[in-house]
Each structure stands twice: as structure tokens, then as C-alpha cells.
Amino acid sequence: MDDRLRETLSAMMDDEADELSVRRLLSHGSPDDVCQQWQRWQQVRDLMHDGRSPMEGIDVSAGVRAVLEGRTVDPVRKKREVHKTPVRWQWPAAAMAVGALFIGFGAGAGWEYIGVVPASSVAVSEPAGVPETDTTHEVALQGLDKEQWGYMNRYLLEHAQHNSVGAGQGSVGYARLVSANDSGH
Amino acid sequence: MMQAGTGVRRQGFTPLGLRGIPKLLVIIALLVTVAETAFAEEKNPAAEWLEQLGTAINMTSYKGVFVYARGGRVHSMRIAHRYHNGEIQERLVLQDGGSGEIVRKGMNVVCVLPEQGRVKLDQVIPSGPFAEAYTSRLMPLSRWYKSDLVGEDRVAGYDTVIIALAARDAYRYSHRLWLEKSTGLLVKSNVGEPGGKVLEHFQFTNLEITDDIPDSEFEIHSEGREITHQLDGPKKGEALPSSPAMNGWNLGWHPQGFVPAATPKSDKGQAVAFSDGLAAFSVFVEPEQSVRMPVGVSRIGATTIYMRQLEADGVRFLITVVGEVPPETARLVAESVHVNKMPESAAGSP
Numbered sequence: 001m002d003d004r005l006r007e008t009l010s011a012m013m014d015d016e017a018d019e020l021s022v023r024r025l026l027s028h029g030s031p032d033d034v035c036q037q038w039q040r041w042q043q044v045r046d047l048m049h050d051g052r053s054p055m056e057g058i059d060v061s062a063g064v065r066a067v068l069e070g071r072t073v074d075p076v077r078k079k080r081e082v083h084k085t086p087v088r089w090q091w092p093a094a095a096m097a098v099g100a101l102f103i104g105f106g107a108g109a110g111w112e113y114i115g116v117v118p119a120s121s122v123a124v125s126e127p128a129g130v131p132e133t134d135t136t137h138e139v140a141l142q143g144l145d146k147e148q149w150g151y152m153n154r155y156l157l158e159h160a161q162h163n164s165v166g167a168g169q170g171s172v173g174y175a176r177l178v179s180a181n182d183s184g185h
Numbered sequence: 186m187m188q189a190g191t192g193v194r195r196q197g198f199t200p201l202g203l204r205g206i207p208k209l210l211v212i213i214a215l216l217v218t219v220a221e222t223a224f225a226e227e228k229n230p231a232a233e234w235l236e237q238l239g240t241a242i243n244m245t246s247y248k249g250v251f252v253y254a255r256g257g258r259v260h261s262m263r264i265a266h267r268y269h270n271g272e273i274q275e276r277l278v279l280q281d282g283g284s285g286e287i288v289r290k291g292m293n294v295v296c297v298l299p300e301q302g303r304v305k306l307d308q309v310i311p312s313g314p315f316a317e318a319y320t321s322r323l324m325p326l327s328r329w330y331k332s333d334l335v336g337e338d339r340v341a342g343y344d345t346v347i348i349a350l351a352a353r354d355a356y357r358y359s360h361r362l363w364l365e366k367s368t369g370l371l372v373k374s375n376v377g378e379p380g381g382k383v384l385e386h387f388q389f390t391n392l393e394i395t396d397d398i399p400d401s402e403f404e405i406h407s408e409g410r411e412i413t414h415q416l417d418g419p420k421k422g423e424a425l426p427s428s429p430a431m432n433g434w435n436l437g438w439h440p441q442g443f444v445p446a447a448t449p450k451s452d453k454g455q456a457v458a459f460s461d462g463l464a465a466f467s468v469f470v471e472p473e474q475s476v477r478m479p480v481g482v483s484r485i486g487a488t489t490i491y492m493r494q495l496e497a498d499g500v501r502f503l504i505t506v507v508g509e510v511p512p513e514t515a516r517l518v519a520e521s522v523h524v525n526k527m528p529e530s531a532a533g534s535p
Binding site: 037039040041137138139140141143144147148150151152155156157158159161162163172174175176177178179180 | 250252253259262387456465467481482505508
């Protein structure tokens with residue numbers, strides 16, 4: 001199945017495919033391929049729609065916008081937003097949420113400076129002698145050139161192997177590697 | 186009589202004499218009993234399932250198709266896996282986009298990815314107890330994750346139990362695992378922030394647990410430009426190291442519960458992997474090469490990559506942390522790396 005048909009199939013899932021494209025898809029020589037792909041995507045969509053995000057109650061847009069525009073996020077407002085979260089998250093998740101405000105979602109969107117919040121107060125251990133840094137670059141994988149990507153690939157592959165051999169993660173590590181490759185190219 | 190009796194007592198009275206051993210044994214037995222009691226108290230149905238997870242992943246023979254999804258990206262892969270002649274054999278074939286495959290036979294991995302040529306990885310050295318520690322009772326997962334048996338489900342035609350593992354601190358992610366009932370095989374998993382956003386999904390959509398998988402299913406079929414990545418492993422007859430060597434550098438901090446895992450010898454420096462039994466991160470310390478890598482953090486689903494530069498003895502090093510840990514954890518680990526002296530393997534590097 002070529003990319004154009006895959007595109008049509010994707011559009012059909014979003015109810016955006018035009019009639020001609022659908023006809024072309026239906027007359028495709030290997031209907032089994034199309035069916036399998038459709039089935040896989042449906043399963044994935046179901047899978048992803050099942051996972052409810054408790055971040056739903058938080059408005060992060062203002063914080064992200066402020067960071068992008070170089071403004072300081074009002075700590076009072078930030079605190080209020082964190083307090084909107086359900087009680088069951090408590091501090092670990094609250095720290096994550098605040099971190100998300102600074103880091104933003106969807107890494108790999110571009111090069112930018114982002115603030116890094118201190119570790120959660122409920123951490124079981126605190127690092128000693130760690131130099132304080134207030135900014136961290138976000139690295140866009142899409143921005144890497146071929147040689148840089150070669151390096152990155154090796155790190156990811158070795159890590160996948162650690163996962164497979166040492167951490168009992170089986171094939172999940174390699175799936176991550178494949179997914180990362182798709183980001184780069 | 187009194188003197189003789191006293192004499193016998195004196196002969197036997199040495200710190201590790203015959204009379205001391207029973208006391209020592211009693212103390213050890215008491216300690217073991219207390220430890221076992223404590224363990225038994227902690228044990229719950231979820232823990233029992235987790236104990237067989239590592240064994241099931243490696244020893245079960247199966248084939249099927251799984252999907253891996255993160256954000257808007259989805260990949261499906263066909264997999265065949267078996268434990269054959271004392272080694273794990275596995276072949277993964279990409280089902281979407283360009284052709285590519287990964288074949289693992291024991292410690293030897295050949296990876297053919299679209300437009301990436303062929304990358305060969307071998308001689309990753311299990312650094313000692315860790316490969317077994319995953320399935321061992323010594324790995325106190327319950328200390329770092331709150332584990333619960335939360336229900337049952339059906340995945341790819343198989344009945345499963347669902348185990349929720351909630352991280353007890355902010356240095357790791359939470360997990361939800363679906364384990365096949367008869368074998369304990371992991372057939373579905375979610376990794377996410379504690380009680381929050383799901384970062385990646387893994388799930389079999391088609392699965393057959395069977396010992397009847399022909400040899401041909403484990404051969405590389407794809408063609409591609411071959412790039413061999415030779416790692417410096419031990420020479421023939423040379424013993425494997427019993428513990429991970431951090432030659433010339435050390436880690437000032439890592440989250441509690443993470444212990445050294447597999448240790449490969451990368452070509453220009455050092456790499457050490459750590460795992461808490463569920464999540465893992467790898468630390469690479471290498472002299473900077475002609476290729477200048479960007480510094481900062483990148484996230485691919487649940488995987489964080491953090492890179493920073495460090496100068497020691499006039500040599501610039503690239504510190505890279507790759508793992509399924511939050512970006513903040515990866516940063517703290519990377520920032521805690523100290524290079525004491527130039528690694529021996531880097532001595533000849535420019």
C-alpha cells in the first residue's frame with residue numbers, strides 16, 4: 001500500500017476523504033492490506049481514546065504562551081492552576097504538572113529555552129552537589145543532520161539493547177528505537 | 186574437676202569457636218526470618234505476577250503483531266520470539282512506512298532500519314547479577330512503585346490481568362501492564378506520568394503463543410547498506426567484568442532503586458545502564474568527536490534523551506543520558522557525572 005492510499009485511509013478515519021479517493025482505495029489490488037491497516041489504526045485510536053488524561057482540568061495554554069513570549073509566569077496563578085488538580089495526584093504529579101508548564105508538551109517542536117523546576121519535595125533522595133541550572137535546551141530530533149542522527153541512533157540502539165537484555169523489557173525498547181527513527185526522518 | 190571443667194570452657198571460648206557459631210547462626214536465622222516476614226507482608230497478588238514477568242518475556246515463544254504509539258505517531262511491528270538452544274531469538278519487522286527489521290540472536294543484534302543502513306550491535310555484557318535481578322525477589326519493586334492488581338481484560342484473544350504500578354516519587358514514570366494469564370507474558374502496557382498523561386502505548390493486536398516457529402522466521406530478509414558497529418567486548422578467554430566499570434568517571438547521583446544493569450563497552454568511552462526493575466536509563470560518557478552534538482533535552486514518548494558537554498583535563502566530553510525517566514531525572518543524572526581522568530579507551534582520541 002503506497003503513501004497516497006495510506007493518506008486516504010487516514011483521511012477516512014477523520015471523515016475527511018473525498019469520494020474519488022475512497023473509490024481508488026476500494027479498488028486497491030490488495031484489500032487485505034487495506035483492511036489490516038484500517039483495523040490496526042482503529043485499534044490504536046480506540047486504545048488512545050481510552051486513556052483519559054487527568055491534565056484535562058488544567059489550562060496550560062497561558063503558561064506555555066508566557067514562556068514562549070519570554071514572560072515570567074505568575075507564580076500565584078501557577079499555584080492556583082496546580083491546585084485545580086485532583087487531590088489523588090498529590091505532590092509528585094503536581095510537580096510534573098508545573099514542569100509541564102515550563103517544558104511544554106510535544107517535544108521536538110523546535111529549539112527553545114525552557115525553565116526546569118526543582119525536583120519534587122517527596123523524592124526519596126535528593127542529589128548532592130548538583131550544579132544549579134535554570135535553563136535547558138530542547139533538542140528537536142528533526143533538526144539533527146545525518147551524522148548527528150547516526151550518533152543518536154547508536155545511543156538509542158544501545159539503550160534498547162540494555163532494556164532488552166538487562167531490564168526485561170523485551171521488544172518495547174526496539175519499538176521505541178523505530179519510532180525515534182521516524183521522528184528523525 | 187573444677188580445673189578440668191574450667192579448662193574445657195577456656196579451650197572452647199574463642200570469638201569464632203564452636204560455641205560462637207550457633208549464636209551466629211541463630212542471629213543470621215533471625216535476620217533471615219525477619220526479612221522474609223517483612224517480604225511476605227509486602228507481597229500481594231500483583232507482586233507475584235511481576236515476579237514472573239522477566240522470565241515470561243524471555244522464555245515464552247510467541248509470534249504476532251504489536252503496535253507502539255506515542256503522541257500522534259503509531260508503529261506496528263511483526264514479531265517472532267523464542268528461546269532456542271539456550272539463547273533468545275527474536276525478529277521484528279516494521280509493518281508501516283519503509284521496510285526494516287531487527288534480528289536478535291542471543292547477545293547479537295542486527296538492525297536494518299529504513300534509510301539507515303544496517304547497524305550491528307553485539308557484545309553487550311550483562312554486568313553481573315542484574316539480568317537475573319529483574320526476576321529476583323531481591324528487586325524491591327514495591328519500594329519504588331505501588332503495585333495493584335486492578336482487573337482483568339482480554340487482549341489479542343488472550344485473557345489478561347492488569348497490574349498498575351504507580352511511581353512513589355517524581356523520578357520515575359508510572360506503568361500499567363497487561364499480563365497474559367497462563368504465561369505472564371506482557372501483551373499490553375502504558376507508560377505515563379503518575380496518575381496523568383499517558384506517554385506511550387504498547388499492545389499486541391495479533392498474538393499466537395506457540396513453540397512451533399520455524400527457523401526461517403529468525404533470518405534477516407531485508408537488504409541494506411551494511412554498517413557494522415563493533416563494540417569492544419572482552420577478548421576470547423577473558424572473563425566478563427563482575428561489576429560495571431566507570432573508568433575515569435563516576436555518577437554523583439541517581440534515583441534510589443536504580444542499580445547497574447547491562448554494561449556494553451562502547452568504542453570511545455564508557456556506557457553504563459541502570460534499572461529499577463521496570464524503568465531503565467543508560468549513561469554514555471564519551472570524548473567529543475568531530476560531530477558536534479546539540480546539548481539539551483529531547484523526548485520521544487516515554488524516552489528522554491539529555492545531552493550535555495563537560496570539559497576535564499582539557500578534553501571535552503559528551504555526556505548522554507537515555508532512558509524511560511522524566512526529563513528532570515535525566516538532567517539530574519547527567520549533571521551529576523564527574524570525569525576524574527581521561528578514560529583509557531579515549532587516550533588515543535584526538
